[in-house]
Amino acid sequence: MRKLISGIIAASGLMVAGDTFASKCSWRGGEPSPSIRNITAPAQIAITAAPIGGELARYSVNLWRMETYSFCFGVSEASMSLESGLLPSSQANVYETGVKGIGVKFCVVLNPSNSNVYSCLPYAFIVPGVGGPFVPQSINVIFVRTGRDVAAGNVSLKFKSVWRHEENKLTVESEGTTTLVNDVMFAGCESVGAAVNVQMDKQTIQHIKNGSAREVPFNFDVRCSGLKSGAKVPVKVYFEGNSQADGMLKLSNLGQAGVASGVGISLVNEKGAKLPFDIARSIALDWNRDDADGSIYRFSGKAKYAPTGGEMKPGKGDATMNFVLNYN
Incomplete structure (x- = not known):
């Protein structure tokens, strides 16, 4: 009996030792x-x-x-x-x-x-x-x-x-x-105010032919938030419309009765550069002022009637375009 009990105790001791070693x-x-x-x-x-x-x-x-x-x-x-x-x-x-x-x-x-x-x-x-x-x-x-x-x-x-x-x-x-x-990026930009209506008024065919048609200034504002005052905005603008080339917008409803022909609207920025109608040639906006909701950036341009080729005929000379903000 003594040998049997001794063997059991020894086996139990080995099992406990092995279990502890495996989990530690x-x-x-x-x-x-x-x-x-x-x-x-x-x-x-x-x-x-x-x-x-x-x-x-x-x-x-x-x-x-x-x-x-x-x-x-x-x-x-x-x-x-x-x-x-x-x-x-x-x-x-x-x-x-x-x-x-x-x-x-x-x-x-x-x-x-x-x-x-x-x-x-x-x-x-x-x-x-x-x-x-x-x-x-x-x-x-x-x-x-x-x-x-x-x-x-x-x-x-x-x-x-x-x-x-x-x-x-x-x-x-x-x-x-x-x-x-954040001095380098911004929370976003949006147009300020209603659509811009450029009043071209009446112009004579002769003035348009000789390049002396009146030039009409226009501008629009964009508000950007999340920038410090006066920061150079990483936003550019380009334009969309019925354009035959940069800086020249075709008249609406061309070929219809009462619409002028041989005439388009020449568009340049305040520095005289033609307005781009492609994202690849987007141009920068200039800081104008700050307000309670962000920084205001302004685009300034000029519009006038200009010859597009072909016979000039008098009539209505309306056109529309959109500006597109380009940033990422």
Whole structure:
């Protein structure tokens, strides 16, 4: 009986020892300290120009030593969560900031040999064999352009993220609000006021033939928001209409009774350049003034009747065109 009992105790002891060894994970390269990293968002950060989906700005914070990694025997799981009050955007791993046209993503560097390789939160993956992942060495808070119109404003960057590899755990907690400063992009532009009606009045055929027809000035305003006062607006304008070439608009209802022939409307800007009827030749707008809702940019031009070739006949000389704002 004594030998039998002794054998049972020995077997039980081996089972407990083996079970504990199989489930235990350890730190290699030193245990990370502290296990909770508190970071504070910068008071403000300036954005740069970028296409939709591109990076507008970022800031980075170091977390733990790059040589440290978590080690487990057998298949294991690693993950990093994200808890925040931000809503997901239409782009993967990008969250809405509440500022028009700007999203944010949170990405950690896990590769000690290449800081340009990072994983964006949240994520999870399986470690297939013996070993484990490196701890997060740094976190990049990256602001991303999500729309055509880009504004400025305050972004709450309070969030919590937990890195786990089985029972090993590290926590990142962030507090604060960042002001996004925008001196290079804008929230959008729109036409100010009603349609422009250029009164050409009556002109004689002779004056049109010899180039002495009266020149009529006109202008229109565009309001752009999200820019600092006097900033050079990244917006250009071109025109659409029944045009035979830049700077020459055909009359409406040509060939119909009572409509003049052999005549068009010559159009130039205040510097004498022909108005473009193609996006590739768009021209810039000039800052005029600021108002409570943004900055006002003005286009100024001149119109007059001009010969287009062929026999000139008197009649009605109306024409219409649209202006198109070109920005991205």
